Amino acid sequence: MIAPKKAYLARALDDRVFSGVAAATLLAFAAVALWPGLSGYRVNIVGQLACFALLAVALDLIWGYAGILSLGHGLFFAIGGYVAGMHLLEQSVATTGITPDIVQFMGWTALPNWWGPLGSFSIALLAAVAVSFAASFAFGWVSFRSRVGGVYFAIITQALVYVAMLLMFRNDTGFGGNNGMTGFQTIFGVPFQTPGVAEGLALASLGALGLTLVGCRLLMIGRFGRLLVATRDDETRLRSLGYETLRLKLAVWCLSAVIAAIAGLLYVPQVGIINPRVLSPELSLEIAVWCAIGGRGRLAGAVIGAVVVNAIKFSLSATLPELWPFVLSALVILVALIFPNGLLDIGRWRPAMLTRPGALQPKDAPS
């Protein structure tokens, strides 16, 4: 008895929540593109949220599907971000001739020569992909080959991002120290204040999110995705069925890192600054929190988690920023108690579960 084979794309949209999130992304894209009433501030927020959602999707690929928790994904986000910073500085100087602040406080006379090629967007994009790929490949290969996994892997990634932060805080490292890079004047030769720039950046972010979502979903419902889930459920079993799990893990790890770098690349032009604070362990932990709150292993959960958490953060930062750590902690505790598998479980929640802790942890739920 073999189920009739549906078209691949149709199967990708089988999951109602996933279709909903994909539709919402499309709707946001249409709203930013066509609705003139949307303020520049709102558009910018939407663009940032899309970048965070992209980052969360990257983490969900490795954590939700392959069961590898990274608490250092800020590293790859920062690689994309710093490349974007160098690109923007280079082409701002080329367009306006204004010497950026970084040249003064670093004690330079001009931007380093080797940054020059990054003034071209295609080279910058290539550099972000190549550097994040190389860094993730080197780290992943060493770790997965030595069969470092679980909490040990998570701790090492956390240490890695911390070391990177300390390194980038130093002026000698050559990327602006604790000031980072800011004062970007133009993008593609157009001043940032020009109407339409914020919209363009938000659309690029939403477009990247939508394409990544659909692409990853297609990948995850296919053979590669099933093998990742098998790695997560029982890696020894999979190895003893003849599969080199090292290759599987390395492939998804590098894919995840590159997506995170692209998120960083899109994020920096929208906030106008990149500094070592994106490498703080707190941000990397927060990415995991977005995924945990939204629900792991379904891509849609990562988007929901990233958007919900950051929307609350944005609205609080305008009114009561000091409340944020408490709100976030409360949110984490609440979700952990009531929806151990994230907000995606809302549909299955019953009041009786309050009195029976753990009732929402059936074995079939993605863990």
Added chain:
Amino acid sequence: MTVAVLVEGLTVEFGRFRAIDDLSLAIDYGEVRAVIGPNGAGKTTLLDVVSGVSRAKSGRILFDERLELTRRSEAAIARSGVRRKFQKPSVFEALSVRDNVEIGLGGANDAGSKEKVAAILETVGLSDHADRLASELAHGQKQWLEIAMVVVSEPKVLMLDEPVAGLTDEETERTAALVRRLRTPGRAIVVVEHDMDFVEAIADRVTVLHEGRTLFEGSMARARADARVVDVYLGR
């Protein structure tokens, strides 16, 4: 006749504990060999070393009289045709029963492989459960599913670690019938088990391990009569 698995002078140590001590044994194609013995005798360790999960300190393991297994990776050993079922039922809980078996088959996704998957599900009696998640299966069904995952690739050496642990009497009988059906002239089956009635029902020969060495080799009936075997294991 070629020997399926030839173990020569095998020693395995974990720290200062010697789990297997200069062990030699030969398993032929076409036979069902039971490896029995008290806890800590080295039974599971033997399967671990043959399948590449643990490493030998010295000695060698020849598969099919041509492949040395002690330096190969688990995946390479599995691909060469030596596969094992683990002690604890190890299935991919979040995948369907059919997906589990397909993964056991490897890459192919043609009509022939679909037939193979369907046939093996029929053999282990899980055809009606093919589209359920593996996590929804009962313990016994998970054991059979794992056997199906391992057998679907038609391994030449099939190792089963405690296939009837935790099963009911009826399930144990069904498993015994299944193992007899999986016995072919081109395949060696190695079973580690504590259930002696089950062993008697399936095994052509038994090897009794004790403290990492072979204590006895022969038929189950003679093992039951052997004074040393009774002393260290069966009499307890």
